Amino acid sequence: MVSRMNGESLDITAQNITRLKELFPEILTDGDKVDFDMLKTLLGDVIETEQERYQFTWHGKKKMIEGAQKPSKGTLRPNTKKSKNFATTENLYIEGDNLEVLKLLQKSYNGKIKMIYIDPPYNTGRDFVYKDNFKDSIQNYLEQTGQVDTDGNMLSTNAESNGRFHTDWLNMMYARLKLSRNLLSDTGVICINIGEEEHEKLKFILNEIYGEKNLLGNIIWKKKTNGNNQGHIPSIHDYIYCYAKKIEMINEKEIGLLPTEEFLSKNYSNPDNDPRGIWTTQDLSANHEGPYFPIENPNTGEIHYPPKGRYWVFNELEVQRRISEGRIIFGKRGVTAPVQKVFYNEKEYKKIKVSSIWSDIALNADATAEISEIFDQPKIFSHPKPVGLLKRLLELFTEENDLVLDFFSGSATTAHATIQLNSEDKGNRKFILVQLPETLDEKSEAYKNGFRTICDIGEERIRRAGEKIIAELKEKQLKSSILDESTVDPTSIDIGFKVLKLDTSNIREWNIDFTNLENELDLYETPFIEGRSELDIVYEIMLKQGLELTYSIETFEVNGNKVYDIAFGSLFICLSKEITTDVAKAIITRRDEHGTETSSVIFSDASFRNDSDKLNCIEILKDSGYPEDNLLTI
Incomplete structure (x- = not known):
């Protein structure tokens, strides 16, 4: 019996129950119901039963958590016209709405993101707050962005006069942080930019979601010269x-910046032309107890002891x-x-630690100048973050092939910084940016210049920044007579x-919950919504099957009959109107x-002329080695 595809995103509640079942099979009763009394027994004294306990809570928290775990029935439709290099790029x-997108x-991206950076609304009473509706999230999103009604959008500010000023912000943030943690790899890191208004409450929820032990540090970034x-x-x-998903998986010596030529010239040299390369000196003594003996200077005969209260680090x-090898000198x-x-070349870890105070990097004013230069237009976007800030975070926490996520992407600084860093260190970092298409004020400079949503600005910025970076690389090549390895x-x-x-x-059936679904669907020739392309459907299938987009x-x-071959045979999709056994044979070849x-095949159920054709195709595929679970219909 061939299964029909499930049109929902990952069911996180079901996933959690599965994990509990694997750890404690004894706690399940009546199917998938959890016997909490049995769980308490198994966990023993670690269960907290007191009513008064240390916790951070607010009105609506439980409802919000339940809603965040509710699967999404939405999809992501490709827009080739707005894209750049659609067929070859690895960026998204x-x-x-980032809550629905994260679901x-x-x-597709569970455990695959190396670094998340977000610059969420600071909740100043003037910036945007998302209005989540867990009953019908997709419809709510379409209404918010003015895509389905003529009454304007529902976007609003979270005014301080609202009695639930902090509660609204906490509910908005907690759900998104909870979902995004699943996407981080075990060595992944999340960095969250926040102002004075909510930073204490943000730390509370981060400690709850990530655990206090996973705090890597709190960076204080000087963003302007005066208040x-x-x-x-x-x-x-x-x-x-900055929080790690699992701090024990991160080698702290790998977090840092590679030294610049300026740093090396200030701190290392090679005055004696040592063949081992540039070097610096380091104290031979330490304040912990160790060897204590006289060392004679072979050049002068002078005797040296460690300073008072200190000891030599070597016997x-x-x-x-080391004296004979020239590793200890006088x-x-x-x-x-x-x-x-x-010797610098012998250092196991060559990165330089950074401090928690960043006053030596670009300011907000620099960021405004950067985006104004890119668009050749001032005031195109308010309060962007500087490329230098994002680039430093990427240098600290990512390697050359890592994937970066920003789900409050704003003006797309994260994309700009990723491309810039790749152009400097030959990296191949990829980015996923998510942004609500918030409508721009008609009086704004951006609107007057033809932009209608924040997404329009972000996408155009990536186009222009990318072309600018490529042009600069080409100019550098022309000026350089010899192409060295750093080019x-x-x-x-x-x-x-x-x-x-x-x-x-x-x-159709993935959008609705008809009690009489089959009879309702008989009214239509196909299960597909009018006006949707085959590519739309292919991307939805990839998404629901867990393939990277x-x-x-x-x-x-x-x-x-057109057949889609995805990821070199990992998935085949055929949505044509008359599927025959020839299609099945061609897929096998x-x-x-x-x-x-490992390969899967998905057919449109309405594409077979009759049940016999469908059965023959399935049997041919099964005979070729396809497991029945890998054969699906929609």
Whole structure:
């Protein structure tokens, strides 16, 4: 019996029950119901039963958690016209409510994101607050963004006169942070930019979701030179909270910045032309108890002991060996107290630690200038973040092939910084950006320049920034007579992005909960919504099957039937009107050519002329080695 595809995103509640079942099979009763009394018994004394306990809570928290775990029936529709290099890029730009998008990404990107950076609304009483409606999330999103009614949108500010000023913000943030944590890899890190208004409450919910032990640090970023006399003590900084998903999986010595030429020239040198390369000196003594003995300077015969209260870091035999190898010297002129020679090339970890105070990096004013230069227009976007800030965070927490997520992407600084860093270190970092298509004020400069939503600004910024970076690389190549190893090939930089838009499902029965579903669907020739393309449906299937949305998509035809070959045979989809056994045979041939070990096939149920044709196709595929669970219909 061939199964029908489930049109929902990952059911997080069901996933949690499955995990509990694997750990404690004894706690399940009456199917999937959890016997909490049995769970308490199994966990023993660690269960907290007191009514009064240390916790951070607010009105609506439980309802919000339940709603966040409710699966989504929506989809992400590709928009090839707004995209750049759609067929080849590995970057995504998603227009939609980030709560619903995060639900939809759960299958495809679970555990795959190395770094999340977000700059959410600060809740100043003037910035945007999302209005979540868990009863019908997609419809709510369409109404908010003015896509389905003529009464304007429902976007609003969270005015301080609202009695639930902090509660609204907490509900909005908690749900999104909870879902996004699932997407981080075990070595992943989340960095959240926040102002004075909500930073204490943000730390409370981050401690709850990530655990206090996973706090890597709190960066204080100086964002402006003065506070314009606002408040008793004007604030000129932001906070950036950095949490690991699993701090035990992160090697702290790998977090840091690679040294610049300026840093190396200030701190290392090679005055004696040592073949081991540039070096610096380091104290030979330490304040913890250890070896204590005299060291004779072979040049002068002078005897040296460790300073009072200190000890040598090496024993006597090791000291003599290092003196003979030139690793312990007596000053650069050979007449002072002994010191270690430390060679940069021999350092196991070559990165430099950063402090928690960042006053040496770009300011908000620099960010405004950056975006104004890109658009050749001032005031195109309010309060963007500087590229330098994002680039430093990427340098700290990502490697060259990592995936970065920003689900409050605003002006798309994260994309700009990712491309910029790739152009500097030959990296291939990819980004996923999510932004609600908030309508712009008609009086704004951006609106007057033809932009209608924040997404329009973000997408155009990526286009312009990418082209600018490529042009700069090409100019650098022309100026350089010799291409050295540090030269980055402009054609290797991915400056494209696929635009995807949140929408209702392309498939009728995945949108609704009819009690008499089969009879209702008999009214239609196909299960697909009018006006939706095959590519829309293909991307929805990829999403619901848990495939990354940047995987390759090829097509081939069999007797006029188009077959989609996704990720080199990992998934085949055929939605044509008259599927025959020839299609099944061609799929098998293609799979074997790829040498794909795990493959799935999905057909449109309405595409078979009769049940006999459907059964024959399925049997041919099963005979070729396809498990029945890998054969689905919609």
